[in-house]
Amino acid sequence: MPVHELACLRLKNGHPLTSPGNEGTLRKLRAGILEQARYTNSATHVLSQIEDPSVFYILGNWESVSQHVDEWIPCKKNQTIMGGLAEDVELVFLEHLEIPSSDAMGNAGEVPLTADVIAIGRYFVSHGEKEAFRGTLNETKHRLERFNEGKGLCGGWREDKEVGDEGHAKEEFVLFSGWTSVDEHMQFAESEGFKDFVRIKEFLKGAEIKHATVVFSSHP
Structure with a gap:
């Protein structure tokens, strides 16, 4: 069943994603999101929360929860991406939504x-x-x-x-x-x-x- 990913993450330094101190993190994130978009063959988006700009969201599309959780997350390419981000970013929540067409x-x-x-x-x-x-x-x-x-x-x-x-x-x-x-x-x-x-x-x-x-x- 096709699902929408809603992932919420927080920058450990408490600064906005687009702040000068997060240039390296943003660069890694851009590269990682591009790889995800290629893997799913669909657009993937990053949003910054207004109430707390150190929090950001990833919105993506997957063929199923299993494709994301069982195939993409443990694969070597994603583990390399997340390994590069783990020092600076922590996961708040991850969920998958069924949104009708x-x-x-x-x-x-x-x-x-x-x-x-x-x-x-x-x-x-x-x-x-x-x-x-x-x-x-x-x-x-x-x-x-x-x-x-x-x-x-x-x-x-x-x-x-x-x-x-x-x-x-x-x-x-x-x-x-x-x-x-x-x-x-x-x-x-x-x-x-x-x-x-x-x-x-x-x-x-x-x-x-x-x-x-x-x-x-x-x-x-």
């Missing part, structure tokens, strides 16, 4: 990378509430799409689920949306439409929403 509302299954700012919303769904969350999101996400004026909206469920303390698989939905600025997104939280959209909170254990901008993209 389109949904019932006609939203394209593409992360809105052309937007000035991309919001990355991670929604942690309460046990047994997946279908209720899904239905409510489908009913209300047009509120968000209208407010961001078509700058892009797509999302998907995490495939490589973690297991909670009670032995249940943790359900996580990740929603990407495009904005002109962080402030524009914050204004949505003060709108009438948000009062409807926020009904999804009834089915959540928690949520994490961050914002990012594209640093560079590599193509095969």
Whole structure:
């Protein structure tokens, strides 16, 4: 099953990826991302988090979770790449998302990378509430799409689920949306439409929403 990789990493020196002190790391990362793009024969993107610029994301496409985890990660080429980065970078999380090519509302299954700012919303769904969350999101996400004026909206469920303390698989939905600025997104939280959209909170254990901008993209 095709999946989207969402990897979150942090620079150990606490500086932004594009700062002068990280020139060497950025150069190694560019080379490594290009190799990944060639391996997957698809574009791979690096984004810098706005809230904490020492954090960055890798967005990539894979034929399956296994292709990434069992084939690419342990292969010699990737191990050489990561070996060159390990001193400067640490992994925060890695997950794989199933993002449909389109949904019932006609939203394209593409992360809105052309937007000035991309919001990355991670929604942690309460046990047994997946279908209720899904239905409510489908009913209300047009509120968000209208407010961001078509700058892009797509999302998907995490495939490589973690297991909670009670032995249940943790359900996580990740929603990407495009904005002109962080402030524009914050204004949505003060709108009438948000009062409807926020009904999804009834089915959540928690949520994490961050914002990012594209640093560079590599193509095969």
